[in-house]
Amino acid sequence: xxxHRFLLLILVCMFGASAFVSTRQEGLRKQLRVSDVxxxxxxAELMELEDPFFRLVLKQPGQMTSLSAIxxxxxxxxxxxxxxxxxxxxxxxxxxxxxxxxSFDGTSSAGPLDGNVMLSVFFDPNGPDGQPIEAWGWxxxxxxxxxxxxxxxxxxxxxxxxxxxxxxxxxxxSPSERQGTCLSCHINGAPxxxxxxxxxxxxxxxxxxxQYLRPSGLSPWPIARSPRLTQLSGAESxxxxxxxxxxxxxxxxxxxxxSPTDSRRFDARLVLKPIFATTEVNIVxxxxxxxxxxxxxxxxxxxxxxxxxxxxxxxxxALLSTLGISEANRFNGLARLNPEEYSxxxxxxxxxxxDEVGDTLFAWFTPEPSHIDNNYVxxxxxxxxxxxxxxAAAQLVDLERPVLSADRExxxxxxxxxVALGGDGAALKSSVLxxxxxxxxDSTSPTAFFVETLASGQAIERLRLRVVEYLDxxxxxxxxxxxxxxxxxRLYQLLLRRRRDVLRHPELSALDETGGLLFPLPK
Amino acid sequence: MFIYSNPTGDxxxxxEALESYRAQVHQQYSRCAAHRKSAFTHxxxxxxxQTTAIDHVTWPAFPKVSSGIDLAQIDQQRSDLQDEYxxxxxxxxxxxxxxVTFTTEFHEPFLILARQGLAAAVDGIxxxxxxxxxxxxxxxxxxxxxxxxxxxxxxxQTFQNHVQRNPWNNGEFGIxxxxxxxxxxxxxxxxANDCATPNLSLAASDVCAKTNCAVGRxxxxxxxxxLQLIARADRSLALTDAPGVTIRKLGGVWELNGVQIDVNxxxxxxxxxxxxxxxxxxxxxxxxxxxxxxxxxxAQVAKALQVGVSVLSAPDADLPFWARRGNESTRRV
Numbered sequence: 001x002x003x004h005r006f007l008l009l010i011l012v013c014m015f016g017a018s019a020f021v022s023t024r025q026e027g028l029r030k031q032l033r034v035s036d037v038x039x040x041x042x043x044a045e046l047m048e049l050e051d052p053f054f055r056l057v058l059k060q061p062g063q064m065t066s067l068s069a070i071x072x073x074x075x076x077x078x079x080x081x082x083x084x085x086x087x088x089x090x091x092x093x094x095x096x097x098x099x100x101x102x103s104f105d106g107t108s109s110a111g112p113l114d115g116n117v118m119l120s121v122f123f124d125p126n127g128p129d130g131q132p133i134e135a136w137g138w139x140x141x142x143x144x145x146x147x148x149x150x151x152x153x154x155x156x157x158x159x160x161x162x163x164x165x166x167x168x169x170x171x172x173x174s175p176s177e178r179q180g181t182c183l184s185c186h187i188n189g190a191p192x193x194x195x196x197x198x199x200x201x202x203x204x205x206x207x208x209x210x211q212y213l214r215p216s217g218l219s220p221w222p223i224a225r226s227p228r229l230t231q232l233s234g235a236e237s238x239x240x241x242x243x244x245x246x247x248x249x250x251x252x253x254x255x256x257x258x259s260p261t262d263s264r265r266f267d268a269r270l271v272l273k274p275i276f277a278t279t280e281v282n283i284v285x286x287x288x289x290x291x292x293x294x295x296x297x298x299x300x301x302x303x304x305x306x307x308x309x310x311x312x313x314x315x316x317x318a319l320l321s322t323l324g325i326s327e328a329n330r331f332n333g334l335a336r337l338n339p340e341e342y343s344x345x346x347x348x349x350x351x352x353x354x355d356e357v358g359d360t361l362f363a364w365f366t367p368e369p370s371h372i373d374n375n376y377v378x379x380x381x382x383x384x385x386x387x388x389x390x391x392a393a394a395q396l397v398d399l400e401r402p403v404l405s406a407d408r409e410x411x412x413x414x415x416x417x418x419v420a421l422g423g424d425g426a427a428l429k430s431s432v433l434x435x436x437x438x439x440x441x442d443s444t445s446p447t448a449f450f451v452e453t454l455a456s457g458q459a460i461e462r463l464r465l466r467v468v469e470y471l472d473x474x475x476x477x478x479x480x481x482x483x484x485x486x487x488x489x490r491l492y493q494l495l496l497r498r499r500r501d502v503l504r505h506p507e508l509s510a511l512d513e514t515g516g517l518l519f520p521l522p523k
Numbered sequence: 524m525f526i527y528s529n530p531t532g533d534x535x536x537x538x539e540a541l542e543s544y545r546a547q548v549h550q551q552y553s554r555c556a557a558h559r560k561s562a563f564t565h566x567x568x569x570x571x572x573q574t575t576a577i578d579h580v581t582w583p584a585f586p587k588v589s590s591g592i593d594l595a596q597i598d599q600q601r602s603d604l605q606d607e608y609x610x611x612x613x614x615x616x617x618x619x620x621x622x623v624t625f626t627t628e629f630h631e632p633f634l635i636l637a638r639q640g641l642a643a644a645v646d647g648i649x650x651x652x653x654x655x656x657x658x659x660x661x662x663x664x665x666x667x668x669x670x671x672x673x674x675x676x677x678x679x680q681t682f683q684n685h686v687q688r689n690p691w692n693n694g695e696f697g698i699x700x701x702x703x704x705x706x707x708x709x710x711x712x713x714x715a716n717d718c719a720t721p722n723l724s725l726a727a728s729d730v731c732a733k734t735n736c737a738v739g740r741x742x743x744x745x746x747x748x749x750l751q752l753i754a755r756a757d758r759s760l761a762l763t764d765a766p767g768v769t770i771r772k773l774g775g776v777w778e779l780n781g782v783q784i785d786v787n788x789x790x791x792x793x794x795x796x797x798x799x800x801x802x803x804x805x806x807x808x809x810x811x812x813x814x815x816x817x818x819x820x821x822a823q824v825a826k827a828l829q830v831g832v833s834v835l836s837a838p839d840a841d842l843p844f845w846a847r848r849g850n851e852s853t854r855r856v
Contacts, residue, residue, distance in 0.1 A: 105772075105785070105787060106785055106787070106788065107785040107788055111783070112783045112784060112785045113785075114774070114775075114776055114777075114783070114785065114786075115775075115776040115783075116783075140783070206580065206581060206582045206741065206744075206745035206748075207728070207744070207745070208728060208748075209727075209748055209749055209752055211727075211752040211753075211756070214576070214578060215576035216576040216578050216752075216753045216756060216758055216834075216836045217752065217756055218752075218755060218756040218757075233581070234581060236581075236582065236583050236741075236829070237581075237772065237774055237829055240774045240775050240814075240826065240827050241774055241775065241776070243814065244774075244775045244776035244813075244814040244815075245776065247776075247814045247815050248776055248814070248815060251815050289726055289728055289729065291726070296726060297726075298723070298724070298725070298726060300725070300726065300729075304725065304726070304729040304732060305732055305738075329591060332591065
């Protein structure tokens, strides 16, 4: 090669390299924490991103900041997109902001889209234009979610995309490490849908239609006539997609424990934490409208039919069913309040919603054990990593507090950091008993109770008996006219306490994005 | 009279049979349109109206009434438990589910074919199961020669009486149409009848409980609430042609041998929807999973399936005078 050609080659490489760098500088920066200054991602960092959102939208040259353009890039066929809407204001037809979640079906050049990429954006009556966009993509190869945001910085008016982190080791982060990151809400690193189950309070669904989002509504928002909302779908569709996504995420987490590729994952107190602690909550309600929601019209002042308290308010029905304790299902329909009883509880306690005595759209809105936690624990059992006995022994501690039990969480003190999982939990059991022997917990402590139950080998049967005793006691208290009113008041106070527990929790408090419209509480 | 479509595009439903079907459908529309103060009106009232909108009302196929019941039991007790205007049968081979077939078809077209005689009924079934040889005894419960001796009314009645034992419909050989007592055209129109009259003293979602609407289902409350909201917006409405429930979407994360697939892609050859979206067939090969779980029942798949109806509406004032609310007597066309 002669000198001229050699020089030309060098110039081309330099130009090409700088064009590559400038494209990347335009394309994507990293900003793991809101307070970080966005920094250009290195090529090595970019090579770590393989989810469909990155591959289809961010890897391409230039910035794509228009929601419509992004949607078209992900899935040009509009009929293969679904739009879901959620807001604590969902019942209020007057103007405000709502959150739109957009999902995609079908196949792209980056693979199947179902459950692999989603967008989230706030919108007002005229639409979402100019709003920040949040996105996540699932990296199948690495088994993790990547999070991105289109936003502007104080110093820059123009919007640009940033990589905001992944789900890698999310469950290992402390509350302070989460602050200002996506993991402050996505605690385990997976997508969240707080009101995951029927009747999906706060979501547009077949159970509650926000008619102002439809052209046939009485006073439809301008956006109701836009092509985007022709794909408006109910939360009942999103539930299945989110559950599939969470289940897949958990299968990978559990698989990593069976065949660990990363030694950092092997702090047993962290990987077994969902057995003992509430890492996330879902929020569920009765399936009847309260009639006392300030944003609903007309307001009847009470429900039109009885309020059936969700069974998960009483105990962790889903997890107990996994353990084969079908008696837990008998809590279904156990507590049924007539409309008078329910409205009296609200008024006597002066429970406030938006500063007036009232309630959420659907009655008895209560934190419950999360699907992601229960499904993960079920995976630990089915993979033989832990025994049913250990789970049952843990559930026996504070059975009647299915979420945010400090007593149950304290059991982590006898879980060693390093222990072999598997063998149906035999080694774990031995290690727990050994650690307890060394620690000598107080005989009246929850830990001592847990250890004794575990050692007995009869945890499942004891739990079954305990569930039956609990059921009988509640049935009697609610069935006896002399005690019913007191018991209902007690249960309602428990409900209020659980709401407060969530709002005061160092991590879960981030779920309240509204500054007060998540949970009705007395002042 | 509006020219109602052949609901499934089945070529067996033609000529006199199609006209008979149209007459039955028209009767339903007329019944609802004549209901006092109802927003329900005739379909041809919307001809040329520029301000129409279509609302899609969808709900999960999994029956709410069957929550907590073993999924295999829901599969087996179709006529008792599958009550969301969609029913299914799960074929098994070698001890595992090999195919799940969903239908939202009403029985009327099949009864009309049965009225015409055995040959017409067989034609209808062969359009679903080519190369099949249904017999009179299988379809009617009596010998072929006896069928032709019956009057059309009696043929229809005999066919209907035999529905639960008809192997082409009861899951033994296949599934044809809806058989649950609440899954029929009359019930759907009755729901529309009840819920298209605005009741402003209640929240829209509470109207269902005050009518014949079945609050224990997913379908009825969803449809009722939607109709109420449309009616309250001073709009007139009608179920879109062809009236009935259609299959909307099979969701979830599907994998084949551990690799995610687009289950709705025709090329995947896994999920096929036909007959104007009134029939869906899932071919379950070994290695197919939904949310990581092998397919063990049709009910499991039903949890990921959405079905629905569509409602056409327009501002009442934009419709011809004869079709508007308050003119129910002139809606008798």
